[in-house]
Amino acid sequence: MQETLPDPLRRWLSGRGWALHPHQAEMLARAGEAATLLIAPTGGGKTLAGFLPTLAELGAAPAPGLHTLYVSPLKALTADIARNLRAPVEGAGLAIRIEDRTGDTSAAVRRRQRADPPHILLTTPESLSLLLSYEDAPRIFAGLRRVVIDEAHALAESRRGDQLMLALARLQRMEPGLRRVGLSATVEDPDALARFLAAGGQGCAIVRADPGPEPDIAMLETATPPPWSGGGGRHAVPDVLHQIAQHRITLIFHNTRAQAELFFQALWMENTDGLPIGIHHGALAREQRQRVEAALAAGQLRAVVCTGTLDLGIDWGDVDLVIQIGAPKNVKRLVQRIGRANHRYNAPSKARLVPANRFEVVECVAALEAVRARDLDGDPRGPGPLDVLCQQILIAACSAPFAADDLYVEVTGAGPYAGLSRADFDACLDYAATGGYALRAYDRWQRLMLRDGLWRLRDPRSAAVIRQNIGTIIDTETLKVRLRGRGGVPLGEIEEGFAATLTPGDTFLMGGEVVRYEGLRELTVEVTRNPGRAPKVAVFNGTKFATSTLLCDRMLALFQRPGWPGVPVHTARWLALQRERSRLPEPGRLLVESFPWDGRAQTVIYGFAGRNAQQTLGLLLTNRMEAEGLNPLGFVATDYATLIWGLEPVPDICPLLDPQRLREGLEGWLAGNAVMKRTFRSVAIVAGLIEQSRAGQRKSGRQATFSSDILYDTLRRHDPDHLLLRITRDEAARGLVDFGRIEAMLERVERRIDHVHLEMLTPLAAPLMLEPGRIPIHGAAREILLDRAAGQLMQRAGLGQLEG
Structure with missing residues (x-):
């Protein structure tokens, strides 16, 4: 079936001199497909392409x-799409309600939307799952024709995507003719993403737009x-200031x-010229982020220092330059960020990379080559996580009693759960019903019961608590920061662990300004402005990315190329001296260096496996x-290497790197480690x-952690094979x-280990000696001291010849 645009919309488009791009016309022609994935560059009109069949039908x-559900990973993106979509709808005079x-939607509006849904509803995975948990979900979604999933690649890489696919499987059962549309700009494996999006047993067509200049x-x-x-x-x-002034x-x-x-x-x-510059990241107060977003959209700022909060799909004003500070760690993320500049179809994006150290210079060269080769990274996702499935079982029970066989068929219709075994499904159902062997004696976790062949809530009142806790986003242990005084201005949040280290008079950075800690009042950190002090730095919970496997592999390949093309002279001299004194890491081999330094035996393992590994x-x-x-x-680690120092030299590293012994060591270490408790908290x-949450009140991170620690210790003692412990170990x-990247590295090198014993520190090892923790530097003059x-x-x- 091929849809055609209604005349009013066609006239509106032509009146602005706009014509459909080929990929937009193809999406219109494919309106009848069960599932379609559109891959188009940033600025290529993906969102309009996804909605064209809907606008044509309505x-x-x-x-x-x-009629149509639009799902985005970002609340801000849904609001932005609502504004942009209303322009053609209102301009063409189409009688289409968009909400x-x-x-952030008020309770009154949410109630009205359930009673009288709009034609097009823009939402997030969490809000969709909440809607599906109500008894009237079949009425709300009756007649639903299409689901548009924006930034599909970002969702496919997270538990939120798994949650969304389970929700779509439920929608598909309600409305078998439902069509799916996925939109993405950065896809390393289109076929895998298509399988993720497809409804059970049905295919997913892939539409590729011209990638542009x-x-x-x-x-x-x-x-x-x-x-x-x-x-x-x-x-x-x-x-960077010079670049800001030029753009x-x-x-x-x-x-x-x-x-x-x-x-x-x-x-x-x-910034002696007083250029207007803002800052935007997830730990800042919502009011402050919104002020920066509004000023950016209005063209009132010359620059914004930001993090991943501005990565995705919103067209922020007339951005004509992106600067990435620090190596990007991930090619796909870099491409997404580059696309923020010149956010227009067939307009080349402009970006500059600023490596933060000499190793990152090589990573940046590798990243630039990967972008030019359109070579994207991404590790294949494993099967759908079972903790998300446990939540989905509870959501299903809130909506209506269900038969286990029917729900199993529904769940395996979701791409990530297509290979789910019946045994794992039954284990999740047993946990959802009773809490599992060690907890089934407690009424609190007796949530489902079987009656007349159907599973249902034991106490219908528990549905309210289940709904309040829907989602896969885990609250970080943070405290709000406000300026002291009546009606103090909210500045943002800091981690509880960091707040616990503060004493009155300490200073830290928040929103770009130095503030002085005055005290803690009702779980709020009270501060005053103190611009004259050197700050401590808040230990924000922002993601610490590990360099991807693709970039690490490209770096290893780059080391072997004659002359290291693209590498600046200062870094090329460093690599040349390393090759002269020792050797450079190679693909398919593992370089290990041992040498004495400051009376200690030093060993460096150049694994290029990412910081976590x-x-x-x-x-x-x-x-x-x-x-x-x-x-x-002791030891320190970077994305590229691990440096260990001790009293005795390591004569032969090979026995220490035996994969089986490392696996056994991992399991023993994890058993009593804080990493397990932190992971268990998220899974639980x-x-x-x-x-x-309960009764509308959000628990503090400290309260949730206390509860999870007690449960973790109880299950380890009395039910070590409990489903949640199994999930925790895997996660x-x-x-x-x-650990998977360690195993992959050892499998790749197949015992081809070059253990080089030297008498002196090598050029490649030298930066590791300056890593935080190896040579601690503190105080206001830390930058000068570090340089010295x-x-x-x-x-x-x-x-010394390498200095400068």
């Missing part, structure tokens, strides 16, 4: 009721070379909130070394064992620990 034959429904991307040339270590990019502040609006992306705060402060210290490798190897009597003293909240090994430490270290190691 324009030709408007009917009451919900959004997120956590090559982006204008390069490393930013800076007057000062990057330092040997660190991650802040402060050396480039004057050069209309610049987005300056950082990988962590703390780095964004530090860089924003450094920019302001040197290299950190875990350090923990496991030092435990093994302790057992072997090698007396390790998603699976409904621990509540984040811990995959997530913060990333670097210079002294390089001179002592005979590397």
